[in-house]
Amino acid sequence: MNKLVNRILALVFIFVMASSANSQDIEPGINAAKSGDYVKAVQLLKGVVNTDDSYDGYYYYGLALMNTGSLKDAEANLLKAIKKDDEGIGALTALGDLYSKRREYDKADSYYKKALKVEPENLDALLSQAKNLTVAGKIDDALTVLSLAKSIGPENPPVYVGLGDAYYYRRAFKPAAENYIKALSLRSNYARAHFGLGQIHFRQKEYNEALEEYNKAIQDNPNFANAFLEKGRLLYFNENWAEALATFEKYAKLQPGSVDGQTYIAKVKYGQKKYDEAMDILEKIIAANPNEDLSSAYKLRAYIYNEKEDYDKALADFSKVPETIFDIEDYVKLAQIYSNKKDYTNAYKYFDKAIAADSTDDNIYYQRGIVKFNEKKYEDAISDFDKAIEFGSKQLAVYVYKGLASYSLQKYEDALREFDKANSIDNAYVPSWLWKARSEVALEKLEEAKTSYRRVLELDPNNKSAKEDMELIEKKQ
Numbered sequence: 001m002n003k004l005v006n007r008i009l010a011l012v013f014i015f016v017m018a019s020s021a022n023s024q025d026i027e028p029g030i031n032a033a034k035s036g037d038y039v040k041a042v043q044l045l046k047g048v049v050n051t052d053d054s055y056d057g058y059y060y061y062g063l064a065l066m067n068t069g070s071l072k073d074a075e076a077n078l079l080k081a082i083k084k085d086d087e088g089i090g091a092l093t094a095l096g097d098l099y100s101k102r103r104e105y106d107k108a109d110s111y112y113k114k115a116l117k118v119e120p121e122n123l124d125a126l127l128s129q130a131k132n133l134t135v136a137g138k139i140d141d142a143l144t145v146l147s148l149a150k151s152i153g154p155e156n157p158p159v160y161v162g163l164g165d166a167y168y169y170r171r172a173f174k175p176a177a178e179n180y181i182k183a184l185s186l187r188s189n190y191a192r193a194h195f196g197l198g199q200i201h202f203r204q205k206e207y208n209e210a211l212e213e214y215n216k217a218i219q220d221n222p223n224f225a226n227a228f229l230e231k232g233r234l235l236y237f238n239e240n241w242a243e244a245l246a247t248f249e250k251y252a253k254l255q256p257g258s259v260d261g262q263t264y265i266a267k268v269k270y271g272q273k274k275y276d277e278a279m280d281i282l283e284k285i286i287a288a289n290p291n292e293d294l295s296s297a298y299k300l301r302a303y304i305y306n307e308k309e310d311y312d313k314a315l316a317d318f319s320k321v322p323e324t325i326f327d328i329e330d331y332v333k334l335a336q337i338y339s340n341k342k343d344y345t346n347a348y349k350y351f352d353k354a355i356a357a358d359s360t361d362d363n364i365y366y367q368r369g370i371v372k373f374n375e376k377k378y379e380d381a382i383s384d385f386d387k388a389i390e391f392g393s394k395q396l397a398v399y400v401y402k403g404l405a406s407y408s409l410q411k412y413e414d415a416l417r418e419f420d421k422a423n424s425i426d427n428a429y430v431p432s433w434l435w436k437a438r439s440e441v442a443l444e445k446l447e448e449a450k451t452s453y454r455r456v457l458e459l460d461p462n463n464k465s466a467k468e469d470m471e472l473i474e475k476k477q
Helices: 002-034 038-045 055-066 071-084 089-101 105-118 123-135 139-152 157-169 173-186 191-203 207-220 225-237 241-254 260-271 275-288 295-307 311-318 328-340 344-357 362-374 378-390 397-408 412-425 430-442 446-459 464-476
Strands: none
Touching (some): 002 038, 002 055, 038 055, 038 241, 055 089, 071 089, 089 105, 105 123, 123 157, 157 173, 157 191, 191 225, 207 225, 225 241, 225 260, 241 260, 260 275, 260 295, 295 311, 328 344, 328 362, 362 378, 378 397, 397 412, 397 430, 430 464
């Protein structure tokens, strides 16, 4: 009998010690998630969360997975947390955030409402609900929720970031900036406020200022993945390939569960016109992640097929991507693909969709102007190029294309004016000097034309067109 009692006591002791060990094992992971170090949290929690079998374990593991890009696994663990406690506000709110990331905005809102039913004035749930409404385009509804949040937490920095985000999505940049600055006055090292200011500067093409704000956000929170993403995109658009690649690599480390990080690395190769290298990366991503959302990989592969002039394959890859996650760049790329196929009806349809998404994006009008120029619709092309310039286009070629359209209409003085504008911005741009010279020839300004051709040959000594044109001028004189 004593042996049986001793055996039972030994088993109880082992069970208690195991439970204690699990509790000790899970706490560091939970603390890592609470501090925002989600990569570390995933590493610490993945081996112990099921053994622990607690609400907190599943919730914080799900939260960490979501913030490192593993949305499917995150969903599974957050649902386990809800089974443990169907009134767990953290898990309910996190599920809302997860569905919002997937752009399932109504489903996301249903979870925020469940959380707010448990605690109507929970600030985190209110702010998440407002953010979801904002990205869903329901700005007025978001501002109503934020008004309540502000009455609850008038000195809470995230409230003002929420307001800044709402105004930013409305493209009301002044009140957006005012709210981000208010957040920083309450917490000077608040990463999300610096990030918001960076977004405004990026949108207004103030790239140096945007980069400065993204760097401040990263300094405030080195685990802020989106700051690395947007910084990388800015560097990518400015063709700073080495820094863009390093930044996207950091983003990929912070989002190991997402294919997007590796896709952005491939995008740098695409930007460098290293299409085969980019394609190799994408093929590996697609092969290694058959059960993941591969939309970003398929989109970029479509871009590469377009460059390779394999337009049907490009369209086939785009067909694998839900249109609900298209951005402006995707609509423009589809328009270009259809234009390359001479299917102008579909090309203009997608330009219209891009304009519906953002009627102030200069690149849409620039690209549509090129399509119209190629169709020899020169007056319409000029109208689009003017729109692009009005909205702040930094494309030097916009002036050259506009000049070429005027030249094609035999409006040589107008053409000359546009080429001069291009040269005033960049005095070493060969196409604008070449066509300036040709416009001067058309206007019988032969000495001026010779000066312009000499400038072309200074910049490009082997320029065959300039040499041939100069010979023709010499024969005329």
